Amino acid sequence: MAEEHVVxxxxxPVMNYVLATITQFNEGVGNVVIKARGRAISRAVDVAEIxxxxxxxxxxxxxxxxxxxxxxSAQGRQMNVSTIEIYLSK
Amino acid sequence: MAEEHVVxxxxxPVMNYVLATITQFNEGVGNVVIKARGRAISRAVDVAEIxxxxxxxxxxxxxxxxxxxxxxSAQGRQMNVSTIEIYLSK
Numbered sequence: 001m002a003e004e005h006v007v008x009x010x011x012x013p014v015m016n017y018v019l020a021t022i023t024q025f026n027e028g029v030g031n032v033v034i035k036a037r038g039r040a041i042s043r044a045v046d047v048a049e050i051x052x053x054x055x056x057x058x059x060x061x062x063x064x065x066x067x068x069x070x071x072x073s074a075q076g077r078q079m080n081v082s083t084i085e086i087y088l089s090k
Numbered sequence: 091m092a093e094e095h096v097v098x099x100x101x102x103p104v105m106n107y108v109l110a111t112i113t114q115f116n117e118g119v120g121n122v123v124i125k126a127r128g129r130a131i132s133r134a135v136d137v138a139e140i141x142x143x144x145x146x147x148x149x150x151x152x153x154x155x156x157x158x159x160x161x162x163s164a165q166g167r168q169m170n171v172s173t174i175e176i177y178l179s180k
Contacts, residue, residue: 041132045172049158053170064154066176068139080143082135086156 005029009036009044017047022055025090031062034086037069041084048086062087095119099126099134107137112145115180121152124176127159131174138176152177 007020017034024032036044052059065085073079097110107124114122126134142149155175163169 039129039132041135042129042172045131045156045174048156049170049172053158061156064156066135066138066151066154068143080139082132082139084135 005032007032007034007047009034009040009047011040014043014046014050017043018050018055021047021051021088025056025059030090032088034088035083037083038081041082044084044086048088051088056090059088059090062089094123095121096123096125097137099124099130099137101130104133104136104140107133108140108145111137111141111178115146115149120180122178124178125173127173128171131172134174134176138178141178146180149178149180152179 005024007017007024009017021032021034034044034047048061052061064087067083067085068080069083071079071081095114097107097114099107111122111124124134124137138151142151154177157173157175158170159173161169161171
């Protein structure tokens with residue numbers, strides 16, 4: 001199975017993750033997965049769109065998966081958080 | 091072509107949109123599209139996940155599309171905003 005190249009999107013400026021994704025593709029990687037959870041999901045979509053539209057027009061979205069992760073908060077309560085995985089290929 | 095039943099997700103509490111989606115399915119609709127743009131994208135994913143996991147386990151995600159819309163700001167500047175469409179079926 002091919003190695004999975006992942007960019008985890010968090011709370012930094014969107015261009016940080018755009019650059020990380022472009023760097024992967026420019027190093028010869030054929031597939032990159034952009035992952036995020038919670039409020040960073042919107043930013044993950046921005047990353048994929050900016051990479052495709054502004055920098056690497058040859059990159060396409062193969063699949064998008066959403067899911068739910070169960071987290072235990074510091075107070076011992078269980079919380080659900082949504083996740084997204086955006087599969088890009090060149 | 092089948093009529094498209096859409097729930098537009100904005101800035102209201104997530105359960106408003108969950109209820110709107112469940113109501114559509116309970117009225118006999120077989121397909122609902124959850125749409126959002128910008129920061130509401132994370133909330134749209136929450137809506138789909140809550141509907142599936144907590145209320146209607148028979149509902150599945152058929153496809154997720156992301157895109158970019160060009161908006162003209164009040165100052166005449168052009169802005170890009172990401173969009174998401176989550177296609178659910180029962």
